Amino acid sequence: MNHSFDALIIGAGQAGPSLAGRLTAAGWTVGFVERKNFGGTCVNTGCTPTKAMIASAKAAHTLRQATNYGLPPAGDFTVDLAQVVARKDAIVAASRASLEKWLTQMPGCTVFRGTARFLSPTTMQVDDAVLEAKHIFLNVGGRPAIPALPGIDQLPFLTSSTILALEELPTHLIIVGAGAVGLEFAQLFRRLGSQVTIVERSPRLLPHDDEDVAAAVADILTSEGITLRLGAECISMALEDGQPVVHVSCEEDPSSSRGSHLLLAMGRQPNTDDLDLAKAGLQADARGYLPVDEELRTTVPGIWALGDCNGRGAFTHTAYNDFEIVAANLLNHEQRRVSDRLPVSAIYVDPPFAKVGLTEAEVRAAGTPALIGKRPMTKVGRAVEKGETKGFIKVLVHAETDQILGASIVGVGGDEAIHCIITAKYAQQTAAFMRRNVFIHPTVSELIPTVFGELKPLETAVQ
Incomplete structure (x- = not known):
């Protein structure tokens, strides 16, 4: 059976559903294809389930540390992993069901379940259905890589x-x-x-x-x-x-x-190997990613690649920004580009590590005249009060322009506190701007203006 749409969206990861919402609201008809679970990696096997389980692990760790907080010892206990998994599964299921309901009930959007493969640059097949559109958006995500290690x-x-x-x-x-x-x-x-x-x-x-x-x-x-x-x-x-x-x-x-x-x-690898790319005139790179330009367009007109499959971020936040770039360029006639966004990321060990912009090593290697500010979490009151004093706050500033070059925070609340620096850097604000800010006490963030006020010259010779 043949179906014709204004757009096809392949994959219900972070970028796809939001794009469907914007396109249908603009009057486009959308064919939406998902072969497994709605929500992609983030909802099903990434951010949502892992952070839910990390929260359970944090609770277990805190119980074992009870005496450090002046409380009676919790005693020996054994974690029932099945209960931890059940809690995680309930959170995942709720998120997945909400997304699936939204898409299946979205006016102007027709959902197909199965694996989509190209027949031509404007047609794809899903089981017995042939779907045609002038605009095709690939949001097929990725999966864990299995290197060919001996044995x-x-x-x-x-x-x-x-x-x-x-x-x-x-x-x-x-x-x-x-x-x-x-x-x-x-x-x-x-x-x-x-x-x-x-x-x-x-x-x-x-x-x-x-x-x-x-x-x-x-x-x-x-x-x-x-x-x-x-x-x-x-x-x-x-x-x-x-x-x-x-x-x-x-x-x-x-x-x-x-x-x-x-x-x-x-590591991970993109899910591009079963799309029959050659029939659309597309070719993945050596790692399986689809090359795209600054507006997420592939080498074939009318085909875009968003999210993990384009090799331009592989984070949930970059995938969502991919949607924003495409929607702005197509529907709002704005010019938004991949290079507009800052490199930002976090690793959710506890306490977490978050960063924005350049690292100290990159600044040194470039020979950029720079200043550095650094404060250990042992000198952050909120961290001391919480009994979580591992890590530090570090900022890097251009010595001549006073522009923020980058920052790293390893420490309690660092994944949240970093955002005031992200926002300031995106707005091209300076260290002086950060020093003048008044932040709420007692927080981890309140020490960030202090760190910007304790800048010292960074020797830029490679060490």
């Missing part, structure tokens, strides 16, 4: 998706990969009661961030009993006596890591 096909392993379905705590969880996914799951399961080992090829955590950030995050994890196996080269897998074993080559400790469960957290 990986010889043993069971978990991914960031499948680990969410576990209902019994691993005795010893081995995590290969120390990106955001690996670090968050490491602390989560350690706080729920598992022994945890992280195996990472890089000689330190977070190789794309500053060394002081990496050291602070490592301290957070090791202080809770998580084992770090860094500088692990020649990683290979084996199944010995029914248990997964990770063989590594480390200068300090070449011994293998044996555990009850293995989690692969080694």
Whole structure:
């Protein structure tokens, strides 16, 4: 059966549903395709479920720390992972159901369930239905990457998706990969009661961030009993006596890591391999991403790529901004571009790490004349009052223009406090502007003007 629309949207991740809402409100007819769960990675296997479980892990950790707050000890307790998962599942289900209801009841939007494949630059097939439109928006997302490590096909392993379905705590969880996914799951399961080992090829955590950030995050994890196996080269897998074993080559400790469960957290790959791209005249790059211009247009007129599949962000917030860029350019006749947005991100270990703009290492490497301000969380009253004093606030400022270059916050409330710096930087405000602000006491944020008031010259020679 053939169907004709003004637009086709493929994938119900962060960008797709909002775009459908804007287009239909503007009078467009939309064919919407989703082959599995509405909400994409964020709702189903990413932000929503992991942060729900991190909240449970935080509660368990706080209980164990009761005496630090002048309270009687909570005593020994065992976490029932099935109950934690049930809470997470209820939150996910509610979010997914709300989104699905919105789309299926949206006037002007027809939802198709199945896998969409190109037949031509303007037509796609979903099962027996042939869908035609002059505008096609690919929002197909991504999935955990499974690198071809030696022995990986010889043993069971978990991914960031499948680990969410576990209902019994691993005795010893081995995590290969120390990106955001690996670090968050490491602390989560350690706080729920598992022994945890992280195996990472890089000689330190977070190789794309500053060394002081990496050291602070490592301290957070090791202080809770998580084992770090860094500088692990020649990683290979084996199944010995029914248990997964990770063989590594480390200068300090070449011994293998044996555990009850293995989690692969080694990046993600876009879901572009089953779209029959060639029939539309499209070609993905070597990693599977669809190249796009500043307005998210692919190399084929009338086809856009949004979200994780375009390689221009791979965050929920960048995917949503992709929708905003496309909608503004198409419907409002504004010129919004990918390069307008600032590089911002966070890793939700506890306390979290958040950043905006350039790192200290990038400023040094560029030879930019700069000033730096830094304050440990031990000197932030709100952190002391909460009993959470790990980490620091760090800001970087251009020494000649006074413009904000970047900031990193490792510490309690850092994922929220960073936003005042993000907003100021986006508005192209200066350090002087930040110093003049009056923030609410007692908060973590109130020390940010103070940090901007304690700037010192940064030696820009590469160190």
